Each structure stands twice: as C-alpha cells, then as structure tokens.
Amino acid sequence: MEEADKYSKEMEVAVRVVHMVSVMCQKVQASLVADRSDQVKSKDDDSPVTVADWSVQATVGWTLSEFFGKNVSIVAEEDVETLSKPESAGLLAAVVKTVNECLAEGPQFGLYPPDKTLGSLEILEAINRCNSTGGRTGRHWVLDPVDGTLGFVRGDQYAVALALIDDGKPVIGVLGCPNYPMKKEWLNYHQNSSQTLSTRSTLSPKREQGCVLYARRRSGQAWMQPLIHGNEKLQWPNSAQQVIVSSIDDPSLATFCEPVEKANTNHTFSTGVAHDVGLRNQPLRVHSMVKYAAIARGDAEVFMKFSRAGYKEKIWDHAAGVVIVEEAGGVVTDAGGRPLDFSRGVYLEGLDRGIIACSGATLHDKIVGAVYASWDSSNL
Ligand SMILES: *[C@@H]1O[C@H](CO)[C@@H](O)[C@H](O)[C@H]1NC(C)=O
Numbered sequence: 001m002e003e004a005d006k007y008s009k010e011m012e013v014a015v016r017v018v019h020m021v022s023v024m025c026q027k028v029q030a031s032l033v034a035d036r037s038d039q040v041k042s043k044d045d046d047s048p049v050t051v052a053d054w055s056v057q058a059t060v061g062w063t064l065s066e067f068f069g070k071n072v073s074i075v076a077e078e079d080v081e082t083l084s085k086p087e088s089a090g091l092l093a094a095v096v097k098t099v100n101e102c103l104a105e106g107p108q109f110g111l112y113p114p115d116k117t118l119g120s121l122e123i124l125e126a127i128n129r130c131n132s133t134g135g136r137t138g139r140h141w142v143l144d145p146v147d148g149t150l151g152f153v154r155g156d157q158y159a160v161a162l163a164l165i166d167d168g169k170p171v172i173g174v175l176g177c178p179n180y181p182m183k184k185e186w187l188n189y190h191q192n193s194s195q196t197l198s199t200r201s202t203l204s205p206k207r208e209q210g211c212v213l214y215a216r217r218r219s220g221q222a223w224m225q226p227l228i229h230g231n232e233k234l235q236w237p238n239s240a241q242q243v244i245v246s247s248i249d250d251p252s253l254a255t256f257c258e259p260v261e262k263a264n265t266n267h268t269f270s271t272g273v274a275h276d277v278g279l280r281n282q283p284l285r286v287h288s289m290v291k292y293a294a295i296a297r298g299d300a301e302v303f304m305k306f307s308r309a310g311y312k313e314k315i316w317d318h319a320a321g322v323v324i325v326e327e328a329g330g331v332v333t334d335a336g337g338r339p340l341d342f343s344r345g346v347y348l349e350g351l352d353r354g355i356i357a358c359s360g361a362t363l364h365d366k367i368v369g370a371v372y373a374s375w376d377s378s379n380l
C-alpha cells in the first residue's frame with residue numbers, strides 16, 4: 001500500500017470523531033459556564049467536566065470499535081471502575097444522555113449513528129474497551145478525552161487528543177481545541193505576571209471558535225479545520241487549511257509557552273532557562289495540549305515543561321501533539337534532546353527531565369544546551 005494511503009481510513013474516522021466530540025464538549029462547557037452557581041471544581045463527582053470526560057471516551061470508544069472491530073486497542077485515561085459503582089448512577093445517566101445526543105448527530109460529521117439508543121451497559125462497554133495498555137508492537141489508539149480539566153472548568157483552554165501509535169511510533173495525531181479560535185487575533189491575552197491564553201469573554205460557541213488540528217507522520221503537512229457550528233455539515237477535508245510553525249529563530253523575538261499550574265512544571269527553572277537563552281517575551285501560560293497546537297500554528301515558538309522528580313508523563317498527553325508539531329515543521333524531544341518513546345506502555349518511560357518542543361532546530365538546540373548547562377545548579 002502507498003505510504004500516503006496507509007492510514008487514510010484511520011485518519012478520516014479520527015478527524016470526524018474528534019470533531020464531533022469537540023462540539024459536544026463545547027456544549028457541556030457552555031452549560032457549565034452558564035451555571036456559575038454550580039461551583040463544582042473537582043473531577044471526583046458528577047460535575048460537567050466529568051460528564052464530558054466519560055462521554056468523550058465512550059463516544060470515541062464506540063466509534064472506533066464500529067469502524068475497526070471490537071478488538072481495536074485503545075489506551076485512554078479513564079477506567080470504567082468508578083463509573084460502574086452504584087453511587088455513580090447519576091453520573092452514568094448523564095453520560096448515557098450526553099453520548100446518545102452526540103452520536104445521534106453523527107451524520108452532520110459524516111459518521112453514522114447507532115441503530116438504536118445505547119443503554120448504560122453498552123456505554124460502559126464502550127468505555128471499558130479503552131482498557132489497553134499499548135506496547136511495542138501493533139496498532140494502538142491513544143486518547144485523552146478532556147485534557148486540561150482546570151481549563152475546561154474555568155471556561156478556558158482544553159483539548160481532546162487522539163493519536164494512533166503503530167509499532168511504537170505515533171503515526172496519526174488529532175487535537176480538538178474547542179476554545180482555540182482559528183486566528184490568534186481572536187484570543188484574549190491576559191497580561192499579568194505571565195500571559196494567559198483565554199477565551200473567557202468570548203465563550204459562546206460561534207463560527208470562528210474552535211479548531212481541530214491533525215497530521216499524519218512523515219506527510220510533511222499539518223492541517224487545521226474550523227469547528228462546525230449549529231446545523232452546518234462538516235466539510236472535510238475541503239475546509240481544512242495547512243498550518244506551519246513560526247519562522248522566528250531569534251530567541252529575543254520568540255514566545256515560549258508552558259503549563260499554567262505550578263504542579264505541572266517548574267516555573268522557576270523554565271524562567272532561568274528562558275533568561276539564559278535570551279527569551280525576552282513573557283511566558284504564555286496555557287492549559288492542556290493546546291500548547292502543542294500553539295507551536296504548530298506558529299502562535300508561539302517554544303514549549304517547555306519540566307516535571308517534578310518522580311512524575312511520569314503519560315503517552316496520551318503527548319502523542320497527538322508530537323505528530324502535529326513535527327509535521328508542521330517543529331522539533332519535539334525530552335530535555336536531553338532525545339525523541340520521546342511511545343512504545344513502552346502508558347508512560348513515556350526513560351524521559352529525561354522534561355519536554356522541549358520548538359518551532360525549529362536552532363531554538364531547540366539553544367534550549368537543550370541551556371538546560372544542560374543549568375541542570376547542575378538545580379535540584380529538580
Ligand atoms: C479478537 O481477539 C480474540 C482474542 O484475542 C481473538 O481470538 C479473535 O480472533 C480476535 N478477533 C478479530 C476479529 O481480530
């Protein structure tokens with residue numbers, strides 16, 4: 001089979017289903033933001049983010065098994081135990097309703113809906129189907145249903161990330177970014193001690209809002225399409241446009257992005273590295289894998305994340321982003337300059353200290369060099 005055709009069916013289903021669940025997430029998030037009295041912030045109850053999380057996993061699990069067979073291997077963040085407990089009955093009912101409403105809209109996205117409404121058992125089965133742990137050989141889908149829980153709850157950035165790994169290499173990456181408008185200018189930048197990418201004041205779903213980025217490994221191209229709105233039909237691939245990384249390679253002009261939360265990276269260390277390489281712009285702090293999208297689209301040039309000692313990065317938090325950034329022309333490695341290893345189960349085993357994604361090799365070399373030079377003086 002031609003390399004170009006090799007994953008065409010997988011790509012098509014992945015783009016359509018991520019698009020469909022991204023629109024579903026927009027609706028669930030809008031209901032959350034509309035109802036501020038609902039001050040549910042945690043993930044451990046039937047808050048809307050939890051409903052969105054399970055509903056995305058069930059919808060993607062069901063759709064992938066329809067197209068690729070019940071044996072399809074899917075690695076995903078949520079396990080079915082919690083949702084199966086008697087005390088989760090209310091949550092399960094909300095998930096069943098959300099999934100059925102979402103699947104019923106399949107034709108708008110070029111996907112066929114189930115013959116009849118799915119019951120709780122079928123929903124639980126679809127979620128449980130995502131119980132694979134990946135591995136060195138064969139094909140494995142990797143899903144982060146709602147990446148950036150806090151961003152979702154705050155009405156800010158979050159992502160739906162789906163990737164296909166084949167013999168240990170991510171070959172397809174699809175990133176649904178429901179709150180990331182097609183144009184950078186439509187974002188609100190909050191100027192503060194750091195900048196935050198936000199959409200807070202423009203939350204109502206509108207035409208310009210939200211996009212899906214996707215790429216196939218070694219195609220040399222990454223694409224972005226606008227999320228559909230209202231009763232529109234998804235025109236794919238006709239509505240997609242190519243994205244490429246920024247051409248800026250002078251650190252003094254570059255923008256770097258990093259996680260918002262201190263728990264997810266060492267801001268002190270990244271600030272030091274930024275200073276050492278001469279990055280002068282304030283960091284852009286962004287929730288979720290939208291950081292990868294920002295690099296791929298040329299909205300930022302550098303993404304750095306330094307995990308605390310002992311934290312193990314999960315494959316679903318990176319696989320889709322890595323394919324998209326690389327095909328858009330960027331470089332992604334660990335902090336030691338080595339490629340990420342997606343072949344060893346659910347964790348990025350052997351990851352050296354952190355992740356560095358850049359728009360090009362010049363910036364990347366400088367950052368990796370600065371990390372190397374400053375490491376001894378830190379106790380990460
Ligand atoms: C599904 O997996 C089972 C057990 O691993 C195997 O016996 C069966 O042949 C597989 N079916 C298909 C369609 O691959």
Ligand SMILES: *[C@@H]1O[C@H](CO)[C@@H](O)[C@H](O)[C@H]1NC(C)=O
Pocket residue numbers: 128129131132133
């Ligand atoms: C996943 O769940 C199925 C039952 O739905 C089970 O047969 C299979 O062994 C499980 N796989 C893993 C890796 O736990």
Ligand SMILES: *[C@@H]1O[C@H](CO)[C@@H](O)[C@H](O)[C@H]1NC(C)=O
Pocket residue numbers: 190191192193196
């Ligand atoms: C700016 O920073 C302050 C202090 O950290 C915080 O209270 C405030 O919410 C921030 N404003 C925005 C718009 O993010």
Ligand SMILES: *[C@@H]1O[C@H](CO)[C@@H](O)[C@H](O)[C@H]1NC(C)=O
Pocket residue numbers: 266268269272308309377378379380
């Ligand atoms: C973060 O990095 C700084 C130095 O760059 C170091 O002193 C500090 O201990 C680190 N913090 C954590 C939590 O690892």
